[in-house]
Amino acid sequence: MAGEDARLATGGDARDVARLLHEARAERATPAPRAEVLAERLAALLEREDTFAIVAGTPSIAVGLVTLRPNVWSGTIAVLDEVFVAVDARRAGVGSAVLALVVAEAARRGATVLATEVGEADVDPQRFLERHGLVIVDPATDDRTLAVRRSIR
Template sequence: MTTSDAHGPNASTRGIRIAVPDDAATAARLQVEFAEEFDTPTPSREVLEPRFRRLIADPDGFVLFAGDDAGGGDPTGYALVTLRPTVYCDGPLAVLDELYVMPALRGSGIGTTLLEHAIAEVLRRGGGEMHINVDEIDVDARRFYERHGFVNVEPGTDYRMLCYIRELA
C-alpha cells in the first residue's frame, strides 16, 4: 500500500463516491496502474475485474472513487476497504487494502479526503478499527498514515507490529 498526500486548497471540493458493481473495470484499471507505478505484481485487468465486481457487490467491502464527478469522468484516486468480523471490537475490523492517487495530483488533498471518507464509511457500517499494511521502505506512505493517527506500535508497547504473509494458492 502506497500513497502520498497532504491537505491542499481543493481537498474539500473533491467528489467522493462509493463504487457500484458496474465500476469494476475502472477499479481494475486503477489497481493495475498503481501496481505498474510501483513495479509490484498484480493480476491482470481481466482477472481483477470480476474480483472487484464481487467485492463491490458484497456488503463486507467497498471501493471509493475520488474526483470523477459522480461517474462522469475518470477518477483521480481510489480506496479499497474490506471488512471482517473480529473479537477485538464490537463491529467489523476494516482493512484499507489500497489507497491510490494519480501521481500528478499527489499533495492536493485527494488521499486525505479518500481516507477520511473511508473511515466515515467504516464507522457508518459499525466498524471499530482499521488496519493498513505499508511497506517499511515507503516512507511517504508511512508519514501520511501517521499524520492521520495510524501507528505501527501497539498502544502500551515499545515494539513494532509486523505483518506476515503466506501465499496459499
C-alpha cells in the same frame, strides 16, 4: 478539486477501480492480475456489504479499497487493502478526502478498527498513514507493528 467529489464506488466503477489498483501495483513493481481480471472480481465484490471502495475524480484518480471482516477482539475490522492516488494528483488533499470517507463508511458499516499493511521502504505512504492515525509504532509500548503472511496457493 477531485477530493471534494470522493464517493462510494458501485459495481459500475469496477473498471476504474481496477485500473487504479493495477497502477498502484505497477508503481511498486508488485505482481497483480490484469486489470480486466480485477474489474471482473470487483464488479461482484462491490455489490457485497463486506467490501467497498471510495473513489475520487472523473475519471477516478484515487481509490481506497476496504474489506470488512469479523474479529473476536474488536467486532469488525476494516482492512484497507489499498489506498492509491495517481501520481499527478498527489499532494492536493485527494488521498486525505478518500481516507476520510473510508473511515466514515467503515464506521457506518460497523467497523471499530481500521488496519492496513505498508512496506518498510514505503516512507511516503507511511507518513501519509501516520498523519491519519494509522500508526506503525504503538505510542504506549514503542513496539513496531508487523504484518506477516504466507502464500497458501
